[in-house]
Amino acid sequence: MSFSQELRQAANPIFEAIFDHTFVRGIANGTLQPEQLAHYVKQDFEYLNAFMRIYGTAIAKCERREDMAVFNEQISFVLHSEIHPHNNFCKVAGVKYEDLQGYPLAPAAHHYIRHMLTAAQEGDLGDILAVLLPCPWTYWEIGARLWEEVKPDENHPFYEWIDFYGNRTDSITARFCERLDELAEQSTPAHRERMKQHFILSCQFEYMFWDMAYTLQDWPVSLEVAHV
Numbered sequence: 001m002s003f004s005q006e007l008r009q010a011a012n013p014i015f016e017a018i019f020d021h022t023f024v025r026g027i028a029n030g031t032l033q034p035e036q037l038a039h040y041v042k043q044d045f046e047y048l049n050a051f052m053r054i055y056g057t058a059i060a061k062c063e064r065r066e067d068m069a070v071f072n073e074q075i076s077f078v079l080h081s082e083i084h085p086h087n088n089f090c091k092v093a094g095v096k097y098e099d100l101q102g103y104p105l106a107p108a109a110h111h112y113i114r115h116m117l118t119a120a121q122e123g124d125l126g127d128i129l130a131v132l133l134p135c136p137w138t139y140w141e142i143g144a145r146l147w148e149e150v151k152p153d154e155n156h157p158f159y160e161w162i163d164f165y166g167n168r169t170d171s172i173t174a175r176f177c178e179r180l181d182e183l184a185e186q187s188t189p190a191h192r193e194r195m196k197q198h199f200i201l202s203c204q205f206e207y208m209f210w211d212m213a214y215t216l217q218d219w220p221v222s223l224e225v226a227h228v
Contacts, residue, residue, distance in 0.1 A: 008137070014207055018203075021207065021211065028146050028150050036214055039217075043212065045100060046109065047112065047209070048082060051116075054116055061124060083097070106217045107217060108209055111205065112205035112206075112208070115131070119198050126184065127195055130202075131202050133173070140165060143162060
């Protein structure tokens with residue numbers, strides 16, 4: 001069993017919990033509320049900004065041009081392609097994408113981003129791959145399973161979202177796994193355990209991100225000035 005297969009097996013309960021989460025089921029059933037969709041987009045816009053910054057950190061730690069090219073391609077993908085599923089949510093919610101940008105991070109998104117940034121700054125390329133991998137991997141599996149389960153046509157409110165993630169070959173997950181497996185073979189047992197913990201914690205945060213969007217999570221104490 002490869003290192004990436006070991007990670008996926010260890011995280012399987014989290015993957016299954018994500019697939020069963022009420023937000024993901026709401027995508028399948030087309031039953032999500034506008035405020036839930038808007039909250040997701042607000043948070044994911046900022047999350048993906050952080051993801052691109054981590055790709056930049058990864059490039060700085062690469063020794064091979066092939067690795068640099070992969071991360072550079074992914075920055076372009078986020079900038080130019082991953083806006084499409086956001087636009088689908090915005091269209092259903094009846095809001096403009098531009099109006100959902102620049103919002104403060106909710107707790108789950110804040111903690112997830114800090115987790116990734118810490119691993120990227122303190123670790124090496126293997127740590128970065130391990131901490132980033134759950135995002136594309138879980139989305140690819142969600143999309144593929146919803147595409148097979150729902151078999152949506154263009155009348156489904158989230159057809160574009162399901163089509164984007166589910167009706168394509170997920171080459172980036174495969175490429176990340178292949179490179180992570182190579183690095184794991186060269187790593188110490190302690191380093192492999194650290195990479196595993198990065199991966200598992202990111203999987204947990206992926207679940208928390210869906211839950212944050214569904215519950216409209218915010219910080220517990222409002223700093224708005226009360227009107228007397």
